[in-house]
Structure formats: C-alpha cells, structure tokens
Amino acid sequence: MKSDLFASENLAQAAVAPGMSLQNAKSVKYNVNGEMLARQGSMVAFRGNLQFERKGQGIGGMLKRAVTGEGLALMSVRGQGEAWFAHRAGNCFVIDFEPGDALTINGRNVLCFDTTLSYEIKMVKGAGMTGGGLFNSLFTGTGKLAVVCDGHPIIIPVTAQAPVYVDTDAVVGWSAQLETGLHRSQSVGSMIRGGSGEAVQLKLSGEGFVIVRPSEATETAAAH
Numbered sequence: 001m002k003s004d005l006f007a008s009e010n011l012a013q014a015a016v017a018p019g020m021s022l023q024n025a026k027s028v029k030y031n032v033n034g035e036m037l038a039r040q041g042s043m044v045a046f047r048g049n050l051q052f053e054r055k056g057q058g059i060g061g062m063l064k065r066a067v068t069g070e071g072l073a074l075m076s077v078r079g080q081g082e083a084w085f086a087h088r089a090g091n092c093f094v095i096d097f098e099p100g101d102a103l104t105i106n107g108r109n110v111l112c113f114d115t116t117l118s119y120e121i122k123m124v125k126g127a128g129m130t131g132g133g134l135f136n137s138l139f140t141g142t143g144k145l146a147v148v149c150d151g152h153p154i155i156i157p158v159t160a161q162a163p164v165y166v167d168t169d170a171v172v173g174w175s176a177q178l179e180t181g182l183h184r185s186q187s188v189g190s191m192i193r194g195g196s197g198e199a200v201q202l203k204l205s206g207e208g209f210v211i212v213r214p215s216e217a218t219e220t221a222a223a224h
Contacts, residue, residue: 012084020094020112020144027086028094028111028146032077038085038112040073048081072107072121072137085112090148102140102176105147109172109213114143124180124202138176147172151214163205166212175208 009024020036023029030036032050040054055074077083086092095103097117107121118141139145149172158164158178165183174180183203204210 012082020114020146022092022094023084025091026089027084028092030077030083030085030112032083033080035076035078035115036112037074037076037115038083039087039110040075042085042087042111043075043077044084044086046077046081046083048079050077050079050081050083052077072110072119085146087111087148088150090150091152093147093149093153095145095147097139097142097145099142101142102138103145103173104136104138104176105145105173106136106171109147109149110137111146111148113139113145116143117141117145136173140176149211149213154212154214156210156212158204158206158208158210160205160207163203164210165201165203166210168200168202170212170215171202172211172213174204174210175206178204178206178208178210180204 018033
C-alpha cells in the first residue's frame with residue numbers, strides 16, 4: 001500500500017530514551033517508565049502496560065475550578081509503555097525546566113509534564129474575581145512540560161521600562177517573577193470589542209516575557 005500518509009515523518013518510531021518528546025508539531029510522545037501527569041482527555045493513543053487514573057487537585061484547587069470554570073484537571077499515567085497526547089490539533093511545545101526556573105501557564109494550555117515538576121494553582125495577583133477570576137498554574141522544579149497553543153505563539157519581552165498589556169483570553173503564560181495587575185481601558189474596548197464597554201487587560205511588568213496565542217476564542221471546556 002502506497003500513500004503520502006505513510007511518509008516517514010508520520011510514522012511513530014520506537015522510543016530510544018524515557019520521557020517526553022515531540023511526535024510532531026501537533027502531538028507529544030511520552031515514553032513512560034514509572035509515572036507522568038497529563039490533562040484529562042488528552043491521551044490519543046498508547047501501547048504497553050499503562051494505567052490511567054484521575055488525579056485530584058485538593059479541596060482548594062477543586063474549589064477554585066468550580067468558582068472560575070478554570071483550573072487543571074489532571075490524570076496520572078503509570079507503568080511502562082508509550083503514550084501520545086494532543087489537544088484539538090493545537091501546536092505543541094516542550095519546555096525544559098532547569099533549577100531555579102519558574103513559569104506561570106494557563107491551565108487550558110497545559111498538555112502533560114514530568115512528576116519532577118511542582119505545580120500550584122494560584123489566583124493571579126491583582127486580578128481579583130473580575131470576569132470570574134484568573135487562575136493559572138505555577139510550575140517550578142526540574143523536568144519537562146508540554147504546552148499546547150492555538151496557532152503560533154507570540155513571545156513578547158517585558159522590561160521595567162515597557163510593561164505589556166495582554167488580553168486575558170489570549171495569554172498563555174509568563175515568567176513567574178513578573179508583577180501582575182489589571183488594566184482597564186475604555187478606548188481599547190471601544191475599538192477592539194466593537195462597543196462602548198470597558199475592556200480589561202492583564203498588565204505584566206518587571207523583567208521577563210509573556211506568551212500570547214493569536215486568538216481570543218475561549219474554550220467552553222477549558223479543563224477537559
């Protein structure tokens with residue numbers, strides 16, 4: 001049988017090392033030897049002896065998710081084998097954390113990660129409960145984190161002299177050391193939203209970077 005479908009770049013190759021790697025631009029392969037964590041519902045295929053189990057976030061985490069509709073619903077994957085993860089054909093990226101690294105990521109953009117990373121669901125400082133609140137996941141430690149993004153992400157440097165204002169529906173993540181707050185602008189709302197309502201952006205200041213997706217579309221099932 002012959003077809004471009006069977007091109008070498010589309011074939012799943014045997015794993016040569018444990019852990020996470022990109023299968024292609026839209027999916028991540030994880031060679032499991034022990035345990036790893038992934039967003040619930042993101043596994044698209046697996047082989048080997050693997051067990052999947054829903055993982056709770058603790059009472060505080062589940063309360064935040066119930067109040068805001070956001071959060072990070074996880075499953076643990078245990079055993080030995082290979083698993084593939086993807087989410088709505090979004091673009092996938094693997095981030096390698098070194099000692100001292102800390103990154104804040106929106107729960108809707110988390111795909112899977114090593115258990116050596118620590119994560120904590122936190123309310124964005126200064127965001128309050130405007131628009132249902134703004135909760136994100138703070139990742140620290142060493143290991144790999146796979147994130148998924150609608151479209152090609154935009155990485156914008158943030159400096160003390162030039163804070164960056166981003167739409168709360170478009171932000172993917174930012175350097176954890178940045179200061180956050182809310183910025184309200186009547187004129188921006190009138191121009192961008194097509195009405196006279198007040199628009200609210202997330203203000204990021206300090207030294208670091210912010211990751212933005214080229215879309216303001218919200219997911220109705222962000223944590224699923």
